[in-house]
Amino acid sequence: MKVVFDWLDDRSGYRNLLHEVLYEKVPGGARWRYVWGSCLTFAFFTQVVTGTLLWMFYSPSAQTAWESVYFLQYQVWGGWFLRGVHHYMAQAMIVLLVLHLMQVVIDGAYRAPRELNFWFGALMMGVTLALSLTGYLLPWDQKGYWATAVATNLMAEVPLIGPAIQKIVVGGVEYGHHTLTRFFALHAGVLPAMLIGLVVVHIYLFRKHGIHVKEPRPKKDSYFWPDQILKDAIACMAVLLAVVGLTIYFNGAPLGPPADPANEFPARPEWYFLFLFQLLKYVPAFWGAVIIPAFLALWILLQPFIGSSRPGHQLNVGFWWTLIAGSVALTLLAFSEDRTNIRHGAALEEANWQADRVFSIVEHQGIPPAGAVTLLREDRENRGRILFAAHCASCHRYNGHDGRGYPVDDAQSAPELAGFASQEWIEKLLVHQHYISEEYFGGTAFKDGTMAKKVLAKYTPEESALLPDIARLLSDMAELPYQDPLSEDERDELLALFYNDEEDFQDGLACIDCHDIDSEGDGYAPDLTGYGSDEWTVAFIKNPEEERFYGDENDRMPCYGRDEKLTAEEIQIISDWIRSRPAEE
Amino acid sequence: MDEEEESGRRKFIRVATVGVSAACGIFPLAAGIPALLDPVKKSAGEAGAVPWSRITSLASLPEDGSPAKFEVVQERVVDAWTTYKDVPVGAVYLSRRKEEVVAFNLKCPHLGCAIDYRKQSNDYFCPCHNSSFALDGAITTENSPSPRPMDTMETKVEKGQVWIRFQHYRPNIAEKIPLS
Numbered sequence: 001m002k003v004v005f006d007w008l009d010d011r012s013g014y015r016n017l018l019h020e021v022l023y024e025k026v027p028g029g030a031r032w033r034y035v036w037g038s039c040l041t042f043a044f045f046t047q048v049v050t051g052t053l054l055w056m057f058y059s060p061s062a063q064t065a066w067e068s069v070y071f072l073q074y075q076v077w078g079g080w081f082l083r084g085v086h087h088y089m090a091q092a093m094i095v096l097l098v099l100h101l102m103q104v105v106i107d108g109a110y111r112a113p114r115e116l117n118f119w120f121g122a123l124m125m126g127v128t129l130a131l132s133l134t135g136y137l138l139p140w141d142q143k144g145y146w147a148t149a150v151a152t153n154l155m156a157e158v159p160l161i162g163p164a165i166q167k168i169v170v171g172g173v174e175y176g177h178h179t180l181t182r183f184f185a186l187h188a189g190v191l192p193a194m195l196i197g198l199v200v201v202h203i204y205l206f207r208k209h210g211i212h213v214k215e216p217r218p219k220k221d222s223y224f225w226p227d228q229i230l231k232d233a234i235a236c237m238a239v240l241l242a243v244v245g246l247t248i249y250f251n252g253a254p255l256g257p258p259a260d261p262a263n264e265f266p267a268r269p270e271w272y273f274l275f276l277f278q279l280l281k282y283v284p285a286f287w288g289a290v291i292i293p294a295f296l297a298l299w300i301l302l303q304p305f306i307g308s309s310r311p312g313h314q315l316n317v318g319f320w321w322t323l324i325a326g327s328v329a330l331t332l333l334a335f336s337e338d339r340t341n342i343r344h345g346a347a348l349e350e351a352n353w354q355a356d357r358v359f360s361i362v363e364h365q366g367i368p369p370a371g372a373v374t375l376l377r378e379d380r381e382n383r384g385r386i387l388f389a390a391h392c393a394s395c396h397r398y399n400g401h402d403g404r405g406y407p408v409d410d411a412q413s414a415p416e417l418a419g420f421a422s423q424e425w426i427e428k429l430l431v432h433q434h435y436i437s438e439e440y441f442g443g444t445a446f447k448d449g450t451m452a453k454k455v456l457a458k459y460t461p462e463e464s465a466l467l468p469d470i471a472r473l474l475s476d477m478a479e480l481p482y483q484d485p486l487s488e489d490e491r492d493e494l495l496a497l498f499y500n501d502e503e504d505f506q507d508g509l510a511c512i513d514c515h516d517i518d519s520e521g522d523g524y525a526p527d528l529t530g531y532g533s534d535e536w537t538v539a540f541i542k543n544p545e546e547e548r549f550y551g552d553e554n555d556r557m558p559c560y561g562r563d564e565k566l567t568a569e570e571i572q573i574i575s576d577w578i579r580s581r582p583a584e585e
Numbered sequence: 586m587d588e589e590e591e592s593g594r595r596k597f598i599r600v601a602t603v604g605v606s607a608a609c610g611i612f613p614l615a616a617g618i619p620a621l622l623d624p625v626k627k628s629a630g631e632a633g634a635v636p637w638s639r640i641t642s643l644a645s646l647p648e649d650g651s652p653a654k655f656e657v658v659q660e661r662v663v664d665a666w667t668t669y670k671d672v673p674v675g676a677v678y679l680s681r682r683k684e685e686v687v688a689f690n691l692k693c694p695h696l697g698c699a700i701d702y703r704k705q706s707n708d709y710f711c712p713c714h715n716s717s718f719a720l721d722g723a724i725t726t727e728n729s730p731s732p733r734p735m736d737t738m739e740t741k742v743e744k745g746q747v748w749i750r751f752q753h754y755r756p757n758i759a760e761k762i763p764l765s
């Protein structure tokens with residue numbers, strides 16, 4: 001073995017080089033405060049290796065980006081772990097960057113003769129942030145898509161060349177194939193190559209000037225190997241364990257529903273950019289995109305000179321602490337504003353629902369060549385929610401919300417439709433206090449109609465006791481998929497309750513005095529034949545002013561079919577969706 | 586601290602340093618090894634049944650048994666994340682033997698070139714490396730480049746329709762082993 005190493009050393013001189021690398025002097029002994037640079041190098045190394053492995057699975061196009069990430073996450077052995085490590089190490093890198101920067105600032109390691117290296121460090125920070133930004137888009141899910149659109153819109157704020165820069169980065173005006181191919185080339189090619197070059201220069205310059213020692217020196221001088229390397233390695237291991245812990249705890253990196261420009265999503269950047277996001281609520285975009293970065297760049301350029309005097313150094317330290325404190329405050333503010341915003345919470349819930357929905361569809365039928373986004377767009381369940389929210393929810397509610405979980409600003413002025421025509425729903429409808437409440441007809445003219453005043457308000461206790469049976473009978477006509485149909489015997493038994501000889505029942509409960517049920521249409525109230533069934537519901541949504549329904553008594557319900565507000569297919573989807581499940585408890 | 590103790594401590598530090606550094610260094614690659622090996626794992630675990638594909642009607646095949654070439658269209662093909670419908674996955678020669686049908690894969694068992702049917706000599710011929718085969722698929726070349734006869738596939742005739750189980754096999758070996 002020794003012969004081989006001797007031969008290699010003769011030809012390469014590697015022993016000298018290794019000696020040079022390992023026996024760098026550490027004045028004042030190894031210290032924990034020096035570990036951050038090594039940790040960052042380790043983090044970057046991890047990103048290069050895991051990133052290259054991810055590359056083997058990723059396909060950058062609008063129809064395959066999300067799909068290939070989904071495949072990696074859910075179908076490839078250990079894919080979720082690989083992706084999770086890359087995702088959380090990226091976040092660890094940002095934390096390490098701040099720690100490294102603050103160590104350099106506090107120790108004064110940015111001052112002469114290390115100015116150049118400080119600037120290189122700042123450049124590397126910029127490249128790392130660019131890596132984060134470009135990586136955020138690549139899964140092509142809603143989150144990355146909408147947030148990155150904000151970031152690229154900010155680019156257009158740069159005077160004169162801004163719009164051109166934006167077009168170059170996006171690969172056109174709209175997000176699409178070329179946005180992904182460009183972001184991927186930047187993320188996996190250009191930026192890492194730049195960073196590797198910068199790391200080499202950074203370490204070379206660091207070695208040239210040696211460690212900047214923070215006084216007082218705690219111990220006698222030692223060497224990089226093994227004392228400092230041990231501390232570095234332990235710190236790297238701690239970072240690694242934290243990343244693995246996060247990966248396992250969160251089951252890998254998140255993957256939202258596929259990107260869809262027609263499906264709104266509240267854009268939020270990754271947490272370490274949240275302070276900028278929050279800042280843009282207070283200052284014009286131009287400030288965020290141009291003035292603040294330019295000021296920061298100028299400060300970094302001047303910092304080594306400002307810091308040459310003691311007060312100047314204190315100013316620098318104060319500047320960075322203020323910046324960090326401000327960023328932390330803005331970040332917390334952003335989080336707390338989102339947490340108290342009900343609509344934001346509903347939007348996140350909705351995105352989770354969509355993600356779960358698309359996963360379950362993919363599991364059953366696979367992803368078509370047109371991409372997973374088409375699955376969600378064509379999904380009748382999803383379309384039902386969207387159509388209800390858009391066309392019904394300004395008056396009606398569904399489980400108290402708009403069908404998708406969002407609260408509705410307008411007051412409720414038409415019945416709650418979750419569990420429509422089910423036994424429970426009808427039973428409640430027939431109780432006067434519910435009928436005239438907002439949950440049913442309290443917001444309509446029917447509140448003061450015959451049904452409310454002359455019928456429901458006048459039930460005797462004996463009649464009220466029969467309401468569950470009426471509801472059961474009526475509800476059976478709806479043929480709801482989640483309700484068991486009545487057997488012949490049950491139906492006969494229930495009917496016998498109303499068509500017996502004692503006249504009292506018939507007087508108070510005679511629905512058929514006004515409503516038609518399986519009879520020739522002479523009742524003036526809505527025809528209840530097949531009430532709540534597919535046919536009845538579709539026909540009702542199409543034209544509630546039809547003679548068999550409200551006729552000219554219609555309060556405000558639009559005639560969606562007659563007036564061509566919705567297509568026949570859309571009406572069918574809404575009806576199917578409303579009738580598909582019981583109300584939530 | 587005596588010298589021996591000091592040198593023991595130094596040794597421990599060295600070993601610990603190398604150990605922890607090596608663990609950190611190998612981790613990123615190790616994190617991706619399962620994903621990297623996924624194709625091997627899947628092919629070992631998922632040797633599922635080959636689906637039947639309908640090719641043509643029995644009536645459309647010449648009764649004299651001379652071969653005709655057909656495209657094989659599979660109803661559902663899954664390529665990683667994409668599920669395709671009705672995808673041409675290859676081609677076959679079908680020959681009628683009364684009420685039954687013999688199917689040969691178009692691909693030469695040698696290295697996968699497309700085999701021609703020669704009408705004049707009424708045999709199969711691979712234009713790449715000159716393997717030739719009889720109508721029953723047997724090798725007819727001396728020192729044949731192809732190590733085995735043409736690859737047959739399972740066929741059935743149902744209600745006048747010809748169905749086959751289309752398969753590819755490992756090239757250039759004497760045994761016929763399905764690719765999976």
